[in-house]
Amino acid sequence: MSALKSLEKEWQEWLKINLARGVPANNLAASLFERGWVDAAYELISKSSNQKIPHINMTNNYVELSDKKVSLSFVCYKPFVTVINDFLSPEECDALISDADQKLKASRVVDPEDGSFVEHSARTSTSTGYHRGEIDIIKTIEARIADLINWPVDHGEGLQVLRYEDGGEYRPHFDFFDPAKKSSRLVTKQGGQRVGTFLMYLSEVDSGGSTRFPNLNFEIRPNKGSALYFANTNLKGEIEPLTLHAGMPVTEGVKYLATKWLREKPYI
Ligand SMILES: O=C(O)CCC(=O)C(=O)O
Ligand SMILES: [Fe+2]
Incomplete structure (x- = not known):
């Protein structure tokens, strides 16, 4: 219908x-x-119009994907934010962690001046980046994300896996590239804007480690296997400042997270 x-x-x-x-x-x-x-x-x-945007079917409280059925447990409409329960099985989370663990290095951020990747005190985690489809588990996850958000796999950046230990955090930031910044022209040359962010929590965290949206006054607690999706641009294709978000400091336990940033166009 x-x-x-x-x-x-x-x-x-x-x-x-x-x-x-x-x-x-x-x-x-x-x-x-x-x-x-x-x-x-x-x-x-x-x-x-010709404009296409990632879209989750919101008719029901669940979505039937080609390889599993997932349920939605939280929805915010402006900006669009939703939490997907049991997106990954505990075995898939563990498989990704054990592969990433051997490759983790200090995380970096995009330098606002020249668009290069640099280490920064605002992002105190270790992380590793994968190419799309680099290993089988990633192929499965990427296909599942594409299925859920109706967005082609080739419009996604490679998956990043992050590990935050005691006190590790990612201070408030935007994932979109601000058109007013010089570096944005460089980083959007390939793939255009980062229209959406898909985060997957790979571990239970005893305390802290929420993803907090200071302008929206809510936070999502990490839950092994659940995913968080938010749209970084609105329906007119404009950047959405309400998506300011932070990975809050982990105060007990270890937080593993997988991040997939979605682009407007194919990202080679
Ligand atoms: O650690 C978090 O919860 C947020 C991570 C994040 O914002 C990102 O990877 O862009
Ligand atoms: Fe982010």
């Missing part, structure tokens, strides 16, 4: 009138989205 057709008659009428008046489809979609009609908003965008 089309999500647009299942809207109340008055809303269908409202859409028809405004589209006929020439109001851009993504402005109308933004209004639908803010009311929580996520599927209808995405359907409107994909029908009326």
Whole structure:
């Protein structure tokens, strides 16, 4: 059933009138989205413009993927943030950890001046980066993410695995590239904007280590196997400052996280 057709008659009428008046489809979609009609908003965008955005089917509280069924336990609409339970099995988490553990090095961030990768006190973790499809477990995970968010595998950066120990954190930051910064032109040359972020918690953390959104006043606790997705741009394709987020200091235990940043276009 089309999500647009299942809207109340008055809303269908409202859409028809405004589209006929020439109001851009993504402005109308933004209004639908803010009311929580996520599927209808995405359907409107994909029908009326060439703009494509990652999209999770929000009709049910679960999503049937080709290799498993996952459930959604939290949704925020503006910006779009959702938590997916049991996205990875405990065995998949352990397999990824044991491969990454041998390769971990101090994490780096993008230098705002020249776009190079540098070590920084704002990101105190060790990490390792993989090429897309580098090992079988990564192939499986990448295919599952693509299936869930309806976004091609080749629009994703390589997976990063991070390990945060006692006090390890990632201070508040944005994942998108700010168009006002010089370095953004360089880093978006390949693949365009980072439209979405998909984080997977690989371990239980006894204390601390939440992913916190200071502008939204909530935090997501790490839960082995669960995933967190958020859209870094809005339905008009503009960067979304409400996505400011931080990996809070780990105070007990070890936090392992896998990060997949999604690009606007193929990322070679
Ligand atoms: O550690 C976290 O919870 C957040 C990680 C993060 O923001 C990132 O990898 O971009
Ligand atoms: Fe981030």
